[in-house]
Amino acid sequence: MTSGAKHAQFYTLAGKNIRCEKGVTGNKRGRLQQHRCCAYAFRGARCLSGNQTGDLLEWTEQPNGGHVLSSVHPAHAGAVW
Numbered sequence: 001m002t003s004g005a006k007h008a009q010f011y012t013l014a015g016k017n018i019r020c021e022k023g024v025t026g027n028k029r030g031r032l033q034q035h036r037c038c039a040y041a042f043r044g045a046r047c048l049s050g051n052q053t054g055d056l057l058e059w060t061e062q063p064n065g066g067h068v069l070s071s072v073h074p075a076h077a078g079a080v081w
């Protein structure tokens with residue numbers, strides 16, 4: 001995962017190629033913010049990222065590719081590093 005101002009990108013290795021897809025926020029909470037950190041969990045099926053307002057975002061890998069924001073967990077009063 002890479003992130004920047006208003007975007008989250010997820011990468012998949014497919015043979016000799018790297019596939020890049022944007023993270024989809026759907027109708028989940030608020031606007032997409034800059035992510036300060038990320039970690040993969042559950043054998044790579046989920047990605048957890050922390051944003052500048054203190055939320056932990058849980059991204060779920062979809063069977064057809066890509067990641068969708070599945071839940072937002074308020075975690076801190078300040079940024080999650």
